Amino acid sequence: MPTVDSNPRRYPKDMKRIYIAAYHQSKFGKLMGLTVPEIIRRAVLEACGEIDVDPAALDVGSIGAACNVSLNEQGLLAGLMAEVPGLESKPIESVENACASGGQAVLSVIQKLQLGWGDTGIAVGYEKMRDAEGKMDGKLIGKALGYFSHPDERVGKVYVFPHLFAEVMECYLKVHRVAEEHLAQIAVTEYANARHNPYAQMRNVALTVEQAMKIEGINRYIVEGLPLKTYDCSQITDGYAALVLATGEGLAKLGVKKQDCVEIAGFGQATDPLRKSGRDVLHPAGAYKAMNQAYEMAGVKPEEVNVAEVHDCFTVMGALGTEVLGKAAAGAGARYWVDGKAEVDGECAINTSGGLIAKGHPIGATGIAMIGWCAWQLLGKVPAALQVKGARVAATFNIGGPICASVSTVLKPVAS
DSSP: OOOOOSSOOOSOTTSOOOEEEEEEEOOSBOOTTOOHHHHHHHHHHHHHHTTTOOGGGOOEEEEEOSSTTTTTOOOOHHHHHTTSTTOTTSOEEEEOBTBTHHHHHHHHHHHHHHTTSOSEEEEEEEEOOSOTTSOOOHHHHHHHHHTTSOGGGTTTOSSHHHHHHHHHHHHHHHHHTOOHHHHHHHHHHHHHHHTTOTTOTTTTOOOOHHHHHSOBTTBOBSSTTSOOBGGGBOOOOBEEEEEEEEOHHHHHHHTOOGGGSEEEEEEEEEEOOSOOTTSOTTSOHHHHHHHHHHHHHHTOOGGGOOEEEEOOSBHHHHHHHHHHTTSSOTTOHHHHHHTTTTSTTSSSEEOTTOHHHHTOOOHHHHHHHHHHHHHHHHHTOSOGGGOOTTOOOEEEEEEETTTTEEEEEEEEEOOO
């Protein structure tokens, strides 16, 4: 398996190396009548089942979700995780960082391991956005998601987040003189990838640029006078995902061989002011800082990355995410996709999972699923049609709010 050792590792000497021992996720889409306690229980047990260990073997934990109170009327998720036999009386916390909650849960576990609170841990993320029949209440969900914006920027907006990102999209198109069709290509590529991903919500849907651009049927303008359309948007999704993380000593305790793992070689986190106005959202400072911090820690340059998952909550974020990765200059992110460079056999395969747009976006699970899918890519475990040949270094970029909270990681295969 190829590895990258061309740059010196910049991990502080006293920090422990952290490995992904196991990853598991549900199919994304509808969890129907599953309750929150059952979702959390399954997430833990199924991730542990991937390596045939008991949850009692885990020392620490963290769980991320965004709408558990507003949509599920459930708080203190850490307590629900502690109900899983073997996890009682252990250091577990709930984290919320809007759509970056999953990534934040991973960092929470890493930090606990670095503090010496244990050698093994689990990061869980979930979202339950639909009812027991799989139906969704669009207005309720729109209101709940709107809580993750600044109060002053909600006024006059029915669906706050699509409205805010419709403004970002309009700005991107005008400032960089990008054609709408180029952003549509991002969705088309992702829908094509999702067709091969058995976990993807939109795996049975095909999409062309013409369909993505034509206003008819379900495809409509989300906000009057702004360019955002239905196919530019991610999905309303139920789902869960979990990662078992460990130090080198922890892998030995779990009975997992290091060569069967992927290392989280670098990570970064940064948060910009919540208010979108007054910030350069086309060059989000926190996003670049988090990504560059992860690169520096891993001793990796952007050109070495050939697998990535970015937070494409809307197509414009697929373009901006490509730029944050360092794969395209400002304003050239969409062109990267149009030129085929983001495809499975391209220069850097981005969102081979289908991304948030076609794989689905169960908010709390998203950041974990990005990392898990990249780990599968580096281990050669994704479906053949989506497998990147010679996958060597992977990067993830997970955001929360109006490009406010950013969590980034860099993953490497373990050198043999």
